[in-house]
Amino acid sequence: MDTPVAIRARRITKCFGDVVALDGVDLDVAQGQIHGLVGPNGAGKTTLLGLLLGLAVADSGSLEILGAPVGRALAPPDGVAGFVDGPGLYPSLTARQNLAALAALRGLDRRSAGIDDTLNEVGLTDVANDRVRGFSLGMRQRLGLAAALLTTPRVLVLDEPSNGLDPAGTKHVHRVLTRLASHGTTVVLSSHRMDDVEALCSEVTIVAAGRAVFSGPLSKLAAENHDLDYRLVTSDPDAARELISAGPGVRLVEEAEAAMRLDAGVLVVRAQTPALDELVARLVTAGIAVRELAPVVSPLEAAFLALTEQEAGQ
Amino acid sequence: MTSTVAEAAEAPVAGARDAAPRRPSVARGYRFELVKLLCQWRIRVLILVCWIVPAIFVAAVSQQSSLPADTLFGRWMHASGWAGSLVMLGFSGSWALPLLTSVVAGDVISSEDRLGTWRHLLVAVRSPRRIFVAKTLASLTVVLLLVTGLAVSSIGAGLAAIGDHPLVGIDGHLLAPADAAGKVVLAWVCVLAPTLALAALGLIGSIALGRSPIGLLVPALVALAMQLAQMLPLPVAVRLALPGYAFIAWSGLFSSPIQLAPLLISVVVSLVWAVVATALAYLLFLRRDFTNVTHDRSARRAVTAGVLPLAALLAVTVLVLHLSTGATASGIDQGKVQRSIATAFAHLYRLQTKELNRPDVTEAQLRTSASCNRGGGMIASSGAGNDWRCTISWHLPDVGAATGTAIYQLDVSPNGRYIADGDGPQEVNGYFLMRTATGDAPNPLWQFDSVVDLLHSPS
Numbered sequence: 038m039d040t041p042v043a044i045r046a047r048r049i050t051k052c053f054g055d056v057v058a059l060d061g062v063d064l065d066v067a068q069g070q071i072h073g074l075v076g077p078n079g080a081g082k083t084t085l086l087g088l089l090l091g092l093a094v095a096d097s098g099s100l101e102i103l104g105a106p107v108g109r110a111l112a113p114p115d116g117v118a119g120f121v122d123g124p125g126l127y128p129s130l131t132a133r134q135n136l137a138a139l140a141a142l143r144g145l146d147r148r149s150a151g152i153d154d155t156l157n158e159v160g161l162t163d164v165a166n167d168r169v170r171g172f173s174l175g176m177r178q179r180l181g182l183a184a185a186l187l188t189t190p191r192v193l194v195l196d197e198p199s200n201g202l203d204p205a206g207t208k209h210v211h212r213v214l215t216r217l218a219s220h221g222t223t224v225v226l227s228s229h230r231m232d233d234v235e236a237l238c239s240e241v242t243i244v245a246a247g248r249a250v251f252s253g254p255l256s257k258l259a260a261e262n263h264d265l266d267y268r269l270v271t272s273d274p275d276a277a278r279e280l281i282s283a284g285p286g287v288r289l290v291e292e293a294e295a296a297m298r299l300d301a302g303v304l305v306v307r308a309q310t311p312a313l314d315e316l317v318a319r320l321v322t323a324g325i326a327v328r329e330l331a332p333v334v335s336p337l338e339a340a341f342l343a344l345t346e347q348e349a350g351q
Numbered sequence: 352m353t354s355t356v357a358e359a360a361e362a363p364v365a366g367a368r369d370a371a372p373r374r375p376s377v378a379r380g381y382r383f384e385l386v387k388l389l390c391q392w393r394i395r396v397l398i399l400v401c402w403i404v405p406a407i408f409v410a411a412v413s414q415q416s417s418l419p420a421d422t423l424f425g426r427w428m429h430a431s432g433w434a435g436s437l438v439m440l441g442f443s444g445s446w447a448l449p450l451l452t453s454v455v456a457g458d459v460i461s462s463e464d465r466l467g468t469w470r471h472l473l474v475a476v477r478s479p480r481r482i483f484v485a486k487t488l489a490s491l492t493v494v495l496l497l498v499t500g501l502a503v504s505s506i507g508a509g510l511a512a513i514g515d516h517p518l519v520g521i522d523g524h525l526l527a528p529a530d531a532a533g534k535v536v537l538a539w540v541c542v543l544a545p546t547l548a549l550a551a552l553g554l555i556g557s558i559a560l561g562r563s564p565i566g567l568l569v570p571a572l573v574a575l576a577m578q579l580a581q582m583l584p585l586p587v588a589v590r591l592a593l594p595g596y597a598f599i600a601w602s603g604l605f606s607s608p609i610q611l612a613p614l615l616i617s618v619v620v621s622l623v624w625a626v627v628a629t630a631l632a633y634l635l636f637l638r639r640d641f642t643n644v645t646h647d648r649s650a651r652r653a654v655t656a657g658v659l660p661l662a663a664l665l666a667v668t669v670l671v672l673h674l675s676t677g678a679t680a681s682g683i684d685q686g687k688v689q690r691s692i693a694t695a696f697a698h699l700y701r702l703q704t705k706e707l708n709r710p711d712v713t714e715a716q717l718r719t720s721a722s723c724n725r726g727g728g729m730i731a732s733s734g735a736g737n738d739w740r741c742t743i744s745w746h747l748p749d750v751g752a753a754t755g756t757a758i759y760q761l762d763v764s765p766n767g768r769y770i771a772d773g774d775g776p777q778e779v780n781g782y783f784l785m786r787t788a789t790g791d792a793p794n795p796l797w798q799f800d801s802v803v804d805l806l807h808s809p810s
Contacts (some may be wrong), residue, residue, distance in 0.1 A: 053640070091477070092470050093640060120472060125471020129390050142383050144376070184471070260759045 040067040041104075043192055043223035044089065049098035051084055058084040060128055060247040061098070066225055066240070068191075071218045073238035074227040076342055081247040082196070082227040084120045089194045089225060103191055119194030119225075124181020128170035132161055132180050135169060139184050150187060159183040160209055174201030182210060186217075192218065195226040199233050211237055231338040239335065243344050250344045258340045265339055267313065269304040270329035277304060277325050284319060286312025305333060380476055380485030385412045388459060389494050397454060399494075401500035402446075406508035409435035413512040422603055423768070423800055426793070428509075431518040433531040435509030436502065437605075440538055443501055444598030447788040448546045451497050456553030457567035459490040461638075483636045487554065487629065491725030494550055502539040519795070520605040521802050522691070523698030532574040538601040541614060544621035547596040549574060551628030555657045558796060559634045579764050581760050584735055587682035589806045590766065594624035599766050602802050610804045612676075620668055624642070627664050631657055631727040650711070682805030685723055685732035688739060692759065692771055693721040696743045702795045708788055712748055719745040723761070741771070755779065757796070792806035 046064040050057070059081045066072040074082050087093045088100060091107065091114055100107040102114040126135050132157040133152060140150035156165050164172070169180065178201055185193055198214070199207045214224050214237060228234050234241060235255065242252040251258060271277040281287050287308040308316065313330075320327055332339070366556040388394050411433055412419065412428060419425035463469045472742040476482050521583035526534065549570035556569025565572075577595035590596060597617035603610025635656050672678070695718040704712055723741040724732045732739075739761035747753045758774035772797055773780025 087470075090470070090474055092473055121470055123467065125466070127390075127468065127470035129468065138383055138386070139475050142379055181471075184475075188475075197486065226659065287769070 040069065041175075042066070042101075043068040043070070043103055044072075044225065045099075046085075046088075049082075049085070049088065049095045049100060051088065051093065051095050057072050057247050059088075059095070062244070062247070062249045064242055064249065064252065066223055069215060069218050069221045070240060070329045071224040071226065071238045073234035073241040074225060074244060075229070075231070075234055075241055075337070076163055076227075076244035079243040082244055083121050085173045085244065086119070086194050086196050086225065086227060087190070090119055091119070107180065111215045114192075116191035117194060117265070118185040118188045118190035119196075120181045120185060121194070121196040123196070124184060126169045126172075126180060126184075129156060129168065131166050131168050132156060132172075133165045134297055135180065136184060136223060139187055144175060145187070147345055152187070155183045155187050158186065158213060160206070164262060165267065175203060175206050178202060179206065179275060182213065186213075190349055191222060192223055193224045195224065195324075197228055198226055199228060199230055207233070231335050231341065232349070235335055237335050243341055251340065258337060264307045265336060266305055266307050268329065268333050268334040269306050270302060270333050271304070271326070272326035272328065274304060276323065277320060280319060280323055281306060281316065284316060287316050377484050377488070379480050380481050384459065384485045384489035385492060387462070388455070388489055390460070391462075392491060393454065394458075397451060398496060398500060401497040402504050405436075405501050405505035407437045409439060409505045409508040412438075412511045413509065420798070421770075424518075424605075426798070426800070427519050429513065430674070431512040431516040431528075431531065432509035432511070433506070433515075433526075433528070434514070434782075436464075436505040436535050436723045436759075437538065439501060439505035440535075440542065440601065442497075444542055444545070444595075444601075445574075445578060447501065448542065448598075449549055449571045450499065451495055452546060452553050453568055453570040455493045455497070456490045456520045456550040456570065457557040459486045460557035461561060461567055471695055479637055479639075483633055487632075490550060490554070491547070494546060496739045498539065498543060498546060502536070504537065518605070520607060520698075521602050522606040523695040523702065523795070523799060523801070524607045525698070525702065526605065534604045540606050541597055541604070541618055542617045544594045544625065545597045546626035547676065548621045548628065551625045551632060552661075554630055554632035555635065558632050558639065559652055559657050582764070584681055584765050586673075586680060587678035588669050588673040588676065589681075590805070591672050591676075591678075592620060592665055597621050599768075600797045602768070603804065606802065606804075610802065610806075612806045613804065614678060616672065616806075620672075622670070622705065624661075624664065628661065631660055645710040659661045676806055676808055679767065683765075683767060683803050684733050687803045688723045688732075688761070688763065688769075689721040689741065691769075691801055691803045692723065692741050692761070693719045693743060695771070695799060696721070696757070696759075696796070697745070699795045699799055700745065703785065706787055707785065710749060712735070716748045717745045719743060735763045735765040739763050739769070745763050763803070767805045769801060769803065771799050771801065773797045 042065055044064060044066040046062060049059050049062045049064070050335065051059040062085060064085070074085065076082050084093070087105075088095055089102065093236070094107075103116050105114060107114055127138070130138065133156065136152045136155060137150070140146075140152060153162070153165070156162050159182050161176065161179055163182065164176065169177065178198060182195070182198060187193070193214075198210055202210060209250075211233075218224055226237070238255065240254050241258065242250070243250050270275070276288065281289055281304070287306050290305045290307050306313075306316070319328055319332065334342070360578045372622050373531060409428075417437060418428050422438050422556045423441050424434040425787055427434040428438065463472060472482060473479065476485075486581045490680040515528045515532075518526045519525050546564045552573050556566040560566025574595060575769070577593050579595070580593060581590065581599065591613060600610070600617040602612045635652065638652075638656075697714040697717050700717060700719070701712060701714065704710075719742050723739055725736055725740075726738045727740065730738075741761060743757045743759065745755050747755055757776065759771040759780070760774055761769050763769040773794075775781035780794065783797045784791045785794040
């Protein structure tokens with residue numbers, strides 16, 4: 038049975054005066070999926086997230102969230118929560134007061150609203166009674182996430198949720214989002230951090246100049262992508278270099294090695310996945326140990342750069 | 352801080368997670384807005400100031416020998432505890448209320464721009480309409496709290512410092528303490544109407560111009576412009592069509608009979624402005640783009656959706672008032688000035704008679720009349736100016752058929768208020784003190800304020 042669709046957008050267009058922020062964007066997000074939205078600055082990601090949150094209405098096109106069409110009135114659809122451009126918090130209130138105010142606004146009983154649980158969930162219990170004025174960016178991000186979680190959303194929309202977080206905080210947020218998705222919550226997030234997107238998202242949409250230039254699983258993105266640069270460390274670099282030069286489908290990228298100022302023993306090769314597999318087999322057969330083989334940039338990042346540069350070129 | 356994460360991430364979220372959030376009511380939004388407003392130190396300071404400073408001012412001035420005689424009722428602050436509150440009311444209409452409404456009504460909107468919390472609020476409340484209503488009601492509540500503070504504080508201090516004595520009205524007649532109390536409270540209630548109009552203009556300014564200081568200061572700038580306009584020789588219909596005229600017209604409550612028409616018209620005009628400006632602010636708010644706060648066309652929007660409709664409202668109001676009242680020109684003419692000063696003189700003559708322990712006379716017995724002109728009769732006797740001169744004549748009932756005369760120089764303002772300065776004879780109105788049985792006392796006929804009813808046509 039197909040997974041129910043949480044978000045379905047068709048030919049969404051949104052203009053601000055003469056600026057076309059979104060130009061016929063399609064988006065499909067399955068329920069319980071963590072969907073990444075990536076693109077360069079000004080690509081239209083925030084506008085798209087704003088439409089999902091009901092902060093704006095599209096000029097044309099259709100948008101359905103959780104099976105219900107989104108109307109023309111400015112109002113967040115039922116079951117949707119999140120933030121764009123950073124969480125909105127009141128600095129003169131404490132973390133707990135911010136959540137309590139939100140709970141009161143949403144008609145939740147303050148005692149049973151799960152404020153303490155939510156603060157605990159995002160790791161802010163120790164600073165629950167501190168004024169938000171003194172919070173770091175990462176703490177604000179986590180409190181923003183807590184505010185979104187408080188309303189038990191079925192669709193969670195987050196703009197740069199890892200912005201300002203340290204590695205532990207990032208891991209923490211990832212764990213929370215993964216757990217939510219496993220319980221059926223659909224998460225749509227935008228990020229400039231490709232490692233975040235790759236770690237969290239099963240599908241991505243790449244937006245460039247207001248258009249969705251790719252939408253689908255990360256694996257499909259990697260498959261569609263052509264040659265990638267890989268960093269290769271072996272037990273015998275000179276022998277490996279000779280073997281690579283003599284073989285088909287793989288070539289040494291010496292200019293990249295020079296540009297990255299790598300150690301003499303580190304090679305950079307460019308190949309598609311099948312040729313790379315074959316190279317590893319040949320190295321092992323020749324008695325050369327492969328100590329490290331990793332893409333110089335991730336497939337997502339490479340695809341992102343290729344697609345967005347192509348779009349910019351057009 | 353992150354030590355609890357692992358466990359927490361695995362735990363189900365309790366409480367509200369099981370309950371679907373409801374759409375928040377206006378009442379909840381109102382409470383939230385009120386809490387946010389009252390959390391701000393500047394609002395707290397304003398409330399304290401409005402509840403304390405008027406009391407200090409009235410109590411302090413009441414103890415001084417020099418009174419603010421250039422202010423309506425200022426010269427009577429020693430005579431009645433009710434006068435101090437009216438002095439405060441006059442000051443409030445000019446400065447305090449426009450600035451207070453600027454801070455409150457402007458900030459209730461622009462604080463969200465400043466903090467970047469619009470999107471959060473919209474996602475939480477889920478209805479721009481409810482946000483607008485809640486914010487409007489919350490700012491209205493705080494404005495009412497501030498105005499109530501100004502009124503209660505100044506009345507309390509006046510009564511405590513001077514006492515619940517009769518008040519000399521704007522036309523010199525004496526108001527019994529109970530009558531004075533009712534009219535002082537009514538005067539404060541009347542100025543709520545223009546205050547609401549300014550608050551609504553504050554909403555428009557802050558919605559259209561966001562964080563811009565100009566947006567915040569719209570009520571103060573409008574109030575200043577209206578004050579300047581009131582100083583100009585405008586036709587009566589234009590004067591009454593301005594939303595701030597009720598800040599002046601309340602003084603008509605303290606004449607006998609009450610100058611009701613200007614007061615009622617000005618209150619109605621202010622309320623119409625309040626309603627129209629609030630509706631425009633509402634429309635502007637609904638059309639606001641909450642995803643792209645940096646991309647605004649605020650200046651154009653402020654003109655097309657704010658300034659032009661209000662300019663049209665002003666034009667329509669002027670036309671309606673012109674047609675319905677028949678009022679033309681300045682509303683100040685020779686007949687009105689003569690009638691007004693003769694009435695005030697008669698009332699104050701009785702007061703002087705009483706203070707001098709002379710036998711009481713009635714206004715009817717005095718049969719006071721006045722003959723006024725401008726510039727010694729060289730220019731037309733109408734309009735504002737400081738070159739009015741009046742000769743008052745009255746009968747002296749205890750001296751047979753004898754008549755008395757007294758001279759006054761008048762400085763008449765375009766809004767109808769005037770100061771009459773006695774020019775003699777010395778024993779009647781030529782000196783600021785008079786000798787009474789208990790010592791020297793201020794001479795009520797030496798200098799006094801009164802107001803010409805701009806709409807009333809003398810019979």
